[in-house]
Amino acid sequence: MTANDAISLTAPDGATATLSLHGGQVLSWKPAGGAEQLYLSPRSAFTPGKAIRGGVPVCFPQFAEGGPLPRHGFARTLPWELVQQEQGKDDALAVLRLRDSEATRAIWPHAFELELSVRVGGSSLDVELACENLGDVPLQFTAALHTYLRVGDLDAVSVEGLAGLRYHDSIKQAEALQRMDLLLTGENGVLDLDRVYYGVKERPLLVTEGRRQVVVRHQGFEDAVIWNPGPERCAKLADMPPEGWSEMLCVEAACVGRPVELPAGESWVGRQSLRLE
Template sequence: MSKPIPLSRHQGLDAIKLESPDGASATVLLHGGHVLSWVPAGGVEQFYVSPDSAFALGQPVRGGVPVIFPQFSARGPLQRHGFARSKPWQLVMAEQGADDALAVLRLTDDAATRMVWPHAFELELSLRVSGRSLQIELACENKGEQAFDFSTALHSYFAINDLDEASVQGLAGLHYWDAVAAVEKQQRVELLLPTGDLDRIYHQVKEPLLLREQGISTERRLQIQHQGFDDAVVWNPGAEKCAALADVPDADYRKFLCIEAATIEHPIRLQAGESWVGRQDLTLL
C-alpha cells in the first residue's frame, strides 16, 4: 500500500522529504528540483550543502544535486549552468511504497525560458530512495515543432570528511578535458587522488565509478553508476577558487567532491516529439 507524502518546508522553501520504510531518506526542493539530502538506511548524510548557501527563489543552492540544463557552465549564451537549477519545479507525485519512497517533479518552458531559449520542453526528475540506494532519473521531451540541442548534468556534491582521505576509482584509460589547464588529457592511473582545483570532464564513462574514503575514522565506498549520460565531471575548487565563492566557507573545499553525471562534449539533439532519459544510481556499499 502506498502513502502520499505531503509537501513540507525546508529553509523556507517547499520540499518533499522521502522516507522509505527501511529508514533511508532523501529531501528534494521544488526550487530547482534540487536534491538536498540523502541518508541511506543505517548511514549518514551523503551530500554536502554549504552552510552559506542562499535558499532563495531565482538563485541556485550550493550543494546537493543541482540540475544543469540546457547549458553546461559558460559553454553558451545562457546563464552559467542554464536555468533549470533556479526555476520552480512542479510536484507530480510523491509517495511512500512498501520498500521505497518516490517523487516525480516537472519543469516546462515558460515565457521567461522561451525569451532566452526558444524551445518547448518538459523535464521530469524522478527520485527513488530505498535501503542503501538513491536513483535520480532525468528525462527531457521536446514538446515543440523544431529540433533542439542541450547539455545537462546532475551536479552531485558528495560530502567527504577530508579531501586527503578521498579517491575516485574507475576512470583509468579515459580521455578528459582538463578545464584548469585547458587541455585534453588521458587518465593513466586507476586511482584519482583529488587535490584542490580539479575541474575535469571525463568522456565516454561507461563503467561505474567508486568514491572511496579512507581515514582514521572513515571508511566509505560509494558506487556511482550512470546511464544515458556520456561524460562525468569531477570538480573541486581548491583553496584559492573556494575563497572566491561567496556562498562557500573558505575551508569547505576540503569537505566536498563533485562527481557529476553529464552530457557535455556531444550535446543531445532531440527532434520534435523525441525524448531522452539519463540516470544516476548511487549505492553505499
C-alpha cells in the same frame, strides 16, 4: 527556503532524501541507518533566481559556460512542481516537473518538459532526469546532475573507474589521458579540479574514503565531471565557507562532449545511481 519548497522522502527502512522545489534539487540523502552522504553549503542562498550550492543541482540546458545561457542553464534557479510522491514497499519516490515558460523561451526558444524522478531506499539513491521535446523543431542541450558528495578527509579519497579515459581539464584548458585511478592527495593543483571525462557511459565509478565506498553508475549520460574548487577558488565563492572545499567532491553524470540532439516529439532519459557500500 520555505517549508512549502521542501519535499521529504522516507523509505520503509528509514532511508531518507530531501528535495527542494526551488531548482528541482536533491538536498540530502541518508541511507538506511547511515549518515548524510551529500554536501550542502551552510551559506547556500535559498532565494528565487539563485542557485543552491550543494546536493544535486540540475544543469540544463547548458553545462557551465558552454553556450550563450547563464552558467549551468536555468533549470537550477527556477521553481519546479511536485507531480507525484509515494512510499512503496522498499523505497520512496518523488517526481518533479519543469515546463518551458515565457522566461525560458525568451533565452532558449524551445517547448520542453523536464521530469526529475528521485527514488530512495536501502543504501541507494536514484536520480533520473527526463526531457521531452514538446515543440515542432529539434532541440539540443547539454546537461549534468551536479552531485556534491560529502567527504570527511579529502586526502583519503580516490575515484576508480576513470583510468584509460580522455578528459578536458578546464583549469589548464588542455586535453589529457587519465592513466590511473584519481587520487586526491591534497597537493596544490591536484585539488583544484575541474575535469570532464569523456565516454564514461555505464562504467561504474567507485569513490572510496577509508572504509566508505560510494558506487556511482550512469545511464544515458555519456560523460562524468569531477570537480573541487580547492582552497583558493573556494575562498572566492560567496556561497561556500572557506573550508567547504575540504568537505566535498563533485562526481557528476553529464552530457557535455556531445550535446543531446532531440527531435520534435521525442524524449531523452539519463540516470545517476548512488549506492553506499
